[in-house]
Amino acid sequence: RYEKREDFAVVMQPFFRNTLLPLDSTSKPDLSFFAADCFHFSVRGYAEMAMALWNNMLEPVGEKQTYNNFTHDRSKLKCPSPEKPFLFTWKNSGFGNSDFNLEKTEPSVPYWAVIVAAIAGVLVGSL
Secondary structure (H helix, E strand, C coil): CCCCCCCCCCCCCCCCCCCCCCECCCCCECHHHECCCCCCECHHHHHHHHHHHHHHHCCCCCCCCCCCCCCCCHHHCCCCCCCCCCCCCCHHHHHCCCCCCHHHCCCCCCHHHHHHHHHHHHHHHHC
16 A cells, blocks of 8 residues: 555565574573563563564565564663664665556465364364
């Protein structure tokens, strides 16, 4: 919808797509990244997510990191360079002149497969 705009861009930041649960030194889940409810992040977890999001915004589209390694290392923060002092969008990543159109792409999973999987899940869950 916004690909023709010069003053606005929407860019997916996939830093959490392939992230694994952080482990401690005994190979158990590192609970220091999670709040007391074990569902939401703690301050440490939110700091890691914020660093991963910032780094993703400074990576070109098509070269964005799709995981977070939970190292709690501030030196992994990326900074804008004098050559590229901006947040990357589709256009300034070199795709501005392509014929890419989101509306023409086919879904990767047919709609009926989602319905079948949902019904199967309910049946298996009830058994």
